[in-house]
Amino acid sequence: MTTAAPIETDALVIGAGPVGLFAVFELGLLELNAQVVDALPHAGGQCAELYPDKPIYDIPGLPATTGRELVDRLVQQAAPFKPGLHLGQLLATLQRNPDGRWLAGTDQGTQFLARVVVIAAGAGAFLPRSIALDGLERHLGRQITYRLDDAATLAGRQVLIVGDEDVALEQAIALAEAPAAQRPARITLIHRREAFRAAAGTLARFQTLRQQGALHFVAGQPAALVEADDGRLQALRLMPPTGEAIDLPCDQLLIRMGLSPRLGPIHDWGLALERKQLVVDTARYQTAEPGLYAVGDIVTYPGKRKLLLSGFHEATLAAFAAAAHVRPGEPVHLQYTTTSPRLHALLGVAHPPR
Ligand SMILES: Cc1cc2nc3c(=O)[nH]c(=O)nc-3n(C[C@H](O)[C@H](O)[C@H](O)COP(=O)(O)OP(=O)(O)OC[C@H]3O[C@@H](n4cnc5c(N)ncnc54)[C@H](O)[C@@H]3O)c2cc1C
Known part of the structure; x- marks a missing residue:
């Protein structure tokens, strides 16, 4: 500031x-x-x-x-x-x-x-619409962001994207289609259930890339941020619709839930x-x-x-x-x-x- x-x-x-x-x-x-x-x-x-x-x-x-x-x-x-x-x-x-x-x-x-x-x-x-997670403020602007200024910084990273609308799916698609040298190691879209509010063309492209393994989807509600000893964000804890909580490794969390x-x-x-x-x-x-x-x-x-x-x-x-x-x-x-x-x-x- x-x-x-x-x-x-x-x-x-x-x-x-x-x-x-x-x-x-x-x-x-x-x-x-x-x-x-x-x-x-x-x-x-x-x-x-x-x-x-x-x-x-x-x-x-x-x-x-x-x-x-x-x-x-x-x-x-x-x-x-x-x-x-x-x-x-x-x-x-x-x-x-x-x-x-x-x-x-x-x-x-x-x-x-x-x-x-x-x-x-x-x-x-x-x-931006956000999610209520303890400690989120500590990572905002660094490992958690509402917009992405430079996609190249995500090369080789574990990237999680939260959202179910066009803006979230388009973000996932853009990262999956980035030049190989700039592509994240893994791109995972998260939403509480497998239902999306996106344009038909966007949804079709998303599903194709998903079938090709270029990006992934996990259904669940973000429940907690898991931090390493040095305070860095290392995983997002997710409550799936059924079963036990899972920790998804995370270098970067992109919240794309619209404005x-x-x-x-x-x-x-x-x-x-x-x-x-x-x-x-x-x-x-x-x-x-x-x-x-x-x-x-x-x-x-x-x-x-x-x-x-x-x-x-x-x-x-x-x-x-x-x-x-x-x-x-x-x-x-x-x-x-x-x-x-x-x-x-x-x-x-x-x-x-x-
Ligand atoms: C789908 C849709 C279709 C429409 N079609 C028509 C139409 O055909 N004809 C028509 O006449 N009207 C139409 N409207 C209405 C029209 O868009 C609004 O009347 C118009 O946008 C109002 O303009 P505004 O500048 O007052 O407010 P806005 O367009 O809402 O702009 C206000 C801006 O102020 C910013 N802001 C607010 N508070 C702060 C703050 N504290 N600090 C910093 N920034 C702040 C906001 O981020 C926003 O960008 C439509 C609206 C919608 C949603």
Whole structure:
């Protein structure tokens, strides 16, 4: 963990989902720079995580797009404002600084001092589903991981993968099909019973590799971590559906049980919540705290609909309110991107001929 001086910014945006990304754009048009934090290792929130390849038909002016394409376009749209992106970090703490700004910190030790905060946290931070095992924390990031950055480090190792969905089976397949020099000595998928929730093609490939002996499956519930005298993880104790516990040798345990959104720290910030959603007004999308805005799926107000279109509108009005908050007493003029030379300069686009 690193703890450096806080990054000073006009706006801190919590959540790089579609609405957080559009908030960056709208803030940028109003000359407020932004830093963005997301627990996921990539931008896009639900669009990227839950339906990257599914079609979306109700974005104005875009008859059809996909979750991934929409996110790519939103990232591209916000790019002229050069937001600082802090991915793979959970925004954990948020408190008012004595000078009126917001002091916020992530679980990785990154800190921010922001004049305004826009919470675009959706259904909460997407965090990996885990298993309850005593001592798991001690091995996290080393012999137990939720994602694999470098498969080559597993060459010649005993690898156990926990999970029953595509993400787990795909991981097992990718390791089994790695070049011989990078392949683990043994790859074993574990799930409490022999039933998988994976696409037909993935399942077929998994079973073929299993029949070839390139990977293995053991049914059972992880019950304990078995450590060597030096503290290293050496086996996973498994309770099979019937019979005695078995210890499976383990150099690396990959937990691949997918992600689930958790509201987590937002509960601790003393903000009014109704059914796990933040209460805001509909003129500024501000919470009860001046300078603290909330937009997108995380908010509730009379008539709220959890739609992308609604989130984009909320982000726009929140940005106008944020500009008024940061520059009190100065009018916040509405300018059209079509005709405003000032906005063209901010966007870095050539001034169109009159
Ligand atoms: C299957 C499916 C299909 C859909 N189809 C449509 C459709 O056709 N049309 C439509 O309009 N809408 C659709 N939606 C709804 C739409 O996806 C949501 O309204 C939209 O994603 C909300 O965007 P958001 O940015 O508010 O939240 P999200 O997309 O949920 O993004 C929030 C982000 O905040 C991050 N975050 C939260 N808390 C923290 C924290 N403390 N620290 C760090 N990061 C944090 C999360 O990791 C996440 O990435 C669909 C949703 C689903 C699930």
